[in-house]
Amino acid sequence: SQTIHQWPATLVQPVGSPLSLECTVEGTSNPNLYWYRQAAGRGLQLLFYSVGIGQISSEVPQNLSASRPQDRQFILSSKKLLLSDSGFYLCAWRPTDRGNSPLHFGNGTRLTVT
Amino acid sequence: AQRVTQPEKLLSVFKGAPVELKCNYSYSGSPELFWYVQYSRQRLQLLLRHISRESIKGFTADLNKGETSFHLKKPFAQEEDSAMYYCALSGISGNTPLVFGKGTRLSVIA
Incomplete structure (x- = not known):
C-alpha cells in the first residue's frame, strides 16, 4: 500500500534562517506531488506541484521554493524565512x-517563524 | 484559471437538522469535483468525489454544471459531522493541480 511521510511534525525557526521540509511517498511510482499551506481563513493554498522529477510548477510567488530530486521525494525550501511564512504545510x-x-x-508540518 | 468558492466560513446547525455546505467553482474545462474533510486532530481526507455518485457517511453532492455548483448535503446532521470541509476542483487530466476552497467549519450542536 502507498504511504506518505512528511517531517518534521513541528518546527520553530528564527526569521532569516533557512528551511527544508521533506516529503516522501512509498508504494507508488511517478506520483504527482503537491505542497499546500493551510491557514485559518485562507483554507488550503496550493504552493507548488510536480508531475515529474525536476518539474516544478509554482502557483504563488513567494519566499519559498520546491524541488523534486527523486521520483518520490518532494522538498520545500527557503533561504531566509519571513514571519509570514509561519503556517501549517x-x-x-x-x-x-x-x-x-x-x-x-x-x-x-507546523512551522512557527519567530 | 481554476477557482473554488465556499461562501460560508462557519455553519452551525442543530443535531438532526439538514445540512448544506455550498461550493461554487470556475473552470473553463471539464471539472472533477471533490469534498475533503478534516476532523479534529486528524489528517485531511477525501469524503467524496462527484464521479463516484455515492453517499458517504450520509453525505451526497451533485455536480450542477449549469450553476457551476457542487453543494454537499446531508438530511440529518450528527454531532460527529463537526469538522472542517473543503471543496476541491481538478481538471480531467491527472497532471492538473487540485485547487481547494477556503473551507467551511461545520459545527453540529446537540
Missing part, C-alpha cells in the same frame, strides 16, 4: 493517470 500525492484521482495527504 501539507504535502500530498496522487496518481498521474486521472484527474478524478483523490489526493492523499501527509500529517503536515
